[in-house]
Amino acid sequence: MNVLITGANRGLGLGFAGYYLDQGHDVWACYRRDAGELAATRSEQLHLIRWDVGCDDHPAGELPEQIDLLINNAGIYGPGEDGQTLSGVSSTTMHEVFNVDCVGPLRVVQHLAGRMTRGSTIANVSSKMGSSADNSSGGTYAYRAAKAALVIVSKSMSVDLAPAGIHVITLHPGWVKTDMTHRTGLIDVATSVSGMCKVIKQARDYDPGCFIAYDGQRVAY
Ligand SMILES: NC(=O)c1ccc[n+]([C@@H]2O[C@H](COP(=O)([O-])OP(=O)(O)OC[C@H]3O[C@@H](n4cnc5c(N)ncnc54)[C@H](OP(=O)(O)O)[C@@H]3O)[C@@H](O)[C@H]2O)c1
Numbered sequence: 001m002n003v004l005i006t007g008a009n010r011g012l013g014l015g016f017a018g019y020y021l022d023q024g025h026d027v028w029a030c031y032r033r034d035a036g037e038l039a040a041t042r043s044e045q046l047h048l049i050r051w052d053v054g055c056d057d058h059p060a061g062e063l064p065e066q067i068d069l070l071i072n073n074a075g076i077y078g079p080g081e082d083g084q085t086l087s088g089v090s091s092t093t094m095h096e097v098f099n100v101d102c103v104g105p106l107r108v109v110q111h112l113a114g115r116m117t118r119g120s121t122i123a124n125v126s127s128k129m130g131s132s133a134d135n136s137s138g139g140t141y142a143y144r145a146a147k148a149a150l151v152i153v154s155k156s157m158s159v160d161l162a163p164a165g166i167h168v169i170t171l172h173p174g175w176v177k178t179d180m181t182h183r184t185g186l187i188d189v190a191t192s193v194s195g196m197c198k199v200i201k202q203a204r205d206y207d208p209g210c211f212i213a214y215d216g217q218r219v220a221y
Contacts, residue, residue: 069121125196134220187214
């Protein structure tokens with residue numbers, strides 16, 4: 001299987017890359033600036049692509065002719081502290097986070113859809129923070145809005161690509177110990193990634209555009 005993962009140089013993306021390499025698949029691992037640990041990984045099945053999903057520039061590197069699985073993983077949280085409160089969030093922050101977390105996956109799919117065929121899967125990594133049903137604490141305006149919008153964009157993709165046999169789902173990784181959460185969180189990268197990969201393997205058991213957590217539970221949105 002040919003797997004392409006964005007934001008694969010650290011955190012969950014790096015976990016996805018290692019998981020699929022261990023399973024014997026060919027992995028196109030994308031990074032924004034610094035390949036990080038990927039550069040030290042010796043595998044003929046690992047292909048590195050430089051791709052900033054926050055801009056319209058074409059990716060640097062040779063893409064696969066066919067993509068069986070695309071994981072839109074790259075994302076940013078935006079500023080912490082007062083930077084995402086009702087009084088503190090700026091229009092710049094709203095746009096920056098939206099550009100990477102929502103427009104980013106859309107750009108990637110627009111660029112790659114022609115390389116996907118009947119049986120291909122797209123997994124868009126959103127967050128339960130983007131679920132209105134789950135929002136009881138408010139705040140975090142930019143991240144919540146961008147991840148909520150990604151759920152909607154992912155749903156439209158799932159409808160539009162269904163006739164071509166391309167199945168689209170949206171994932172919630174759980175609360176994971178990565179840089180994004182400053183290593184807080186309830187679960188480690190391996191637990192989150194193995195759970196999400198199990199969901200991806202069974203993706204066609206879920207409706208197109210379904211929002212699913214790493215433990216297989218549907219997320220209301
Ligand atoms: N950790 C959690 O608890 C959690 C929960 C829910 C959802 N998520 C989502 O899961 C995904 C991965 O999160 P993580 O925890 O692994 O975060 P992370 O450790 O902060 O890693 C984020 C990854 O995204 C990349 N990235 C950021 N902006 C990019 C851009 N413009 N173009 C390309 N790559 C870019 C980063 O690359 P650089 O190294 O270049 O910055 C890095 O590889 C994100 O979409 C996040 O929102 C995470």
